[in-house]
Amino acid sequence: MKVLVAVKRVVDYNVKVRPKSDMTDVDLANVKMSINPFCEIAVEEAVRLKEKGVATEIIAVSVGPQQSQEQLRTALALGADRAILINTDETLEPLAIAKCLKAVCESESPDIILMGKQAIDGDNNQTGQMLGAMTGYGQATFASELTIDGGNATVIREVDGGLQTLALPLPAIVTADLRLNEPRYASLPNIMKAKKKQLDTTTPGDLGVDIANRVTLLGVELPAERAAGIKVEDISQLVDKLKNEAKVIS
Amino acid sequence: MSTLVIAEHDNSSMNVATLNSVAAAQAIGGDIDILVVGTDCQAAAEQAAQVAGIGKVMVADNAAYAHSLAENVAPMVAEAAAGYSHIMATATTTAKNIMPRVAALLDVQSISDISGVVSEDTFKRPIYAGNLIATVQSSDAIKVLTVRGTAFDAAPAEGGSASIEVVASAHDSAKSSFIGEEVAVSDRPELTAADIVISGGRGMGNGENFDMLYSLADKLGAAVGASRAAVDAGFVPNDMQVGQTGKIVAPDLYVAVGISGAIQHLAGMKDSKVIVAINKDEEAPIFSVADYGLVADLFVALPELDAAV
Numbered sequence: 047m048k049v050l051v052a053v054k055r056v057v058d059y060n061v062k063v064r065p066k067s068d069m070t071d072v073d074l075a076n077v078k079m080s081i082n083p084f085c086e087i088a089v090e091e092a093v094r095l096k097e098k099g100v101a102t103e104i105i106a107v108s109v110g111p112q113q114s115q116e117q118l119r120t121a122l123a124l125g126a127d128r129a130i131l132i133n134t135d136e137t138l139e140p141l142a143i144a145k146c147l148k149a150v151c152e153s154e155s156p157d158i159i160l161m162g163k164q165a166i167d168g169d170n171n172q173t174g175q176m177l178g179a180m181t182g183y184g185q186a187t188f189a190s191e192l193t194i195d196g197g198n199a200t201v202i203r204e205v206d207g208g209l210q211t212l213a214l215p216l217p218a219i220v221t222a223d224l225r226l227n228e229p230r231y232a233s234l235p236n237i238m239k240a241k242k243k244q245l246d247t248t249t250p251g252d253l254g255v256d257i258a259n260r261v262t263l264l265g266v267e268l269p270a271e272r273a274a275g276i277k278v279e280d281i282s283q284l285v286d287k288l289k290n291e292a293k294v295i296s
Numbered sequence: 297m298s299t300l301v302i303a304e305h306d307n308s309s310m311n312v313a314t315l316n317s318v319a320a321a322q323a324i325g326g327d328i329d330i331l332v333v334g335t336d337c338q339a340a341a342e343q344a345a346q347v348a349g350i351g352k353v354m355v356a357d358n359a360a361y362a363h364s365l366a367e368n369v370a371p372m373v374a375e376a377a378a379g380y381s382h383i384m385a386t387a388t389t390t391a392k393n394i395m396p397r398v399a400a401l402l403d404v405q406s407i408s409d410i411s412g413v414v415s416e417d418t419f420k421r422p423i424y425a426g427n428l429i430a431t432v433q434s435s436d437a438i439k440v441l442t443v444r445g446t447a448f449d450a451a452p453a454e455g456g457s458a459s460i461e462v463v464a465s466a467h468d469s470a471k472s473s474f475i476g477e478e479v480a481v482s483d484r485p486e487l488t489a490a491d492i493v494i495s496g497g498r499g500m501g502n503g504e505n506f507d508m509l510y511s512l513a514d515k516l517g518a519a520v521g522a523s524r525a526a527v528d529a530g531f532v533p534n535d536m537q538v539g540q541t542g543k544i545v546a547p548d549l550y551v552a553v554g555i556s557g558a559i560q561h562l563a564g565m566k567d568s569k570v571i572v573a574i575n576k577d578e579e580a581p582i583f584s585v586a587d588y589g590l591v592a593d594l595f596v597a598l599p600e601l602d603a604a605v
Contacts, residue, residue: 062559063424072428140396141405168423169540170408172396175366179400184367184471187393190534200475205389206488206543208535210363211475218471224541225528260405264418264431272566275587277578281600284572287588292570294492294549295516295605 047194047216049092049101050156052147053085053121055114056167065266072167072266081117084162086124087222090229091192092160093125100194101158103127107150109143111135115245122240123232129245134257140168142250142257144176149253151181156217158199163188163221174221184214188223297326297416298351302373302385302394305332305340312489313386315450318347320443321384322451323413327351330458331376333369335362341460348455355460360468363477364390367469370397375465377402377438381416387442387544395442404436411447425540426563445488446546446567480535484510487538490519492549493568495538497561498525499554499575499594506532508598509553515605521545521565523555539564554594557582574598 057063057072058080066073081089095101106121108114109132118129132146151159164171171187178185186192186201190209193200194216203210204223232240250257278284288295299321304311314330321328330344333356341355354376360368373394377383383398385391387409399406411429412420418433419441487493494513496506506520513520521538522531538545540563550568555561557573557580565571566585573586576593583589590597 057424063427065428072424139405141400141403144400164541166425166540169425170396171392172399172406172408175393175396176400178366179370179397182469182471184469185393185397186472187366188389203389204534205477206535207477207479208533209478211477212365212472213475214472215470224524225534260434260436261407262433262435264433266423266428266430269422269426269429269566272571272585272587275571275583275585275589277583277589277591280592281590281597281604284588284590285601285604288549288570288572292549292587294570 047101047157048154049095049104050150050154050159051088051092051104051106051121051126052159052161053089053106053108053117054082054162054165055079055108055110055117056082056165059083059166065268069265069267071263079113081120082162082165084164084222086229087224087226088160088162089121089124089126090227091222094227095194096125105130105154105156107132107147109134109138109146118245119240120232122243123237124230128243131245131247132253133247133249136257138257139259139261140170140172140176141260142255144173144180145255146250146253147177148180149255158194158216159219161219161221163223174219178219184218186212186214186218187221189220190223190225192220192226297324297381298379299324299326299328299382299384300376300380301328301330302383302391303330303332303340303344304386304388304390305334305337307334307337308339310340310343312450312453313388313445314344315347315453316445316448317384317386317443318451319448320410320413321382322349323448324382324416326381329354331356331373333361333372335359345458345460346454346456348452350456350458353458353460354463356463356465358466360466363474364394365472365474366394366397367471368467369394370401371467372465373398374401376463380438382439382441384441384443386445391442395440399440402438402440404438404440405434406440406442407432407434408442409444410441411444425559426566427559444544446544480533484513485517485519487519487521487536487543487545491547492516492518493521493545493547494518494551494553495521495523495555496526496553497523497555498529500526500531503531508602512598512602512605515602523561552582553598555582556580557585
């Protein structure tokens, strides 16, 4: 079984982002970049499928600048077999990224596509669902458990009310939520081995994908700051404040 | 200009979250219709028809729509979208699952989680876990939007008498099927709709200690939430998680107990009107957003608070 796993290069989750001084965009100069945490969970799930003997080949794919090779090498070090970079310096929207991934699905014919449920930069939570529409495949988003049995996937999803279980015929798209697994750390020997693994580069143009943006970023701003609060001494003072000052309890 | 709001419902009743989208649609202006897609969902449609200011309610009632499977519902919504300038739904897990699939079927770029309407094509939305607010302008003919519920006050649920129109079309893709669900049953208010939310974190120590929060919540008519750490540790189920990837809440009062205040948690609650933090670590980041902070051992403070209210 062939697994395609998509990874995105994003600002590391520990970085506190700032707007550029002209407020036109996020300031990404000299900021640490990493693999999107949800994508890392998707890679780990792919590797576990291979370790269980369910998957035979894992292909990692990323859409982004040349430097996205670093994140693909991370995926290779974690256990992906080969990688494809769809190289572009444009900042693509989920619609365009899904179109690029669809082209890869057509050439590689994976049995399952694993992705993160969202990237922590744009917080869009769209690409997997869009790829589902474009390929016509079923989708199981926000997955916290994945089981493959023959030609079917059974997925437990985290939804507002609790947990939902779906069955999907393969090929299908599964997007990872936080509790799907805990990703491993890549070992040094595996990082070294990953440098020799196959990494092919293509472009949206080569794939025949229209990447024109539909949405224009007009600017970014910091959210309204909360006014500084106070420390209370004890519960009786707290209850007094809530009743008489904030008037939120009676 | 006209907006189609996709109702959030459980067939027997419409979820109040739908009213946040109606409010966002009103901020855009123009006519507003509601689409109810479900199975035996007439009751939900009748509630939708009572929402003030609605032109008409369309109902697609078919067995294939029973569990809001995206593969079946998305083509239905995409079909109904013809003639509308905006398609909108409140960003529940159901809408987040379906709406991007609708957008891709229409070949448009959806905009997730809008928190403000600047004009008919320009919206504000949080990015980077709410650390920045982006202003974005769509050039698509049909704007597919999900709405951050806490950013728009619910429109009045009553006062209207819209006509109900039956839509016959059915889509059954067989690309996914519903096997089962584990739904939490609680007498307490829903997290995203409660006036008061009390949340516990890793500091609670175990699931049994959450009983202290439930007791307090029942006295105050509050909902109980949790941090990701408390859910990951297995203290409580995932549907209680408040944060960037859990539920976004903005109650009148949010009480954080034993929660350190990771950025991802703050993203889910920092728009609450009044925030109380109880934590024994006075350096905990939660205090930076708290209106009232109490540095104390929660196992001492909680029984006192319970006795005092």
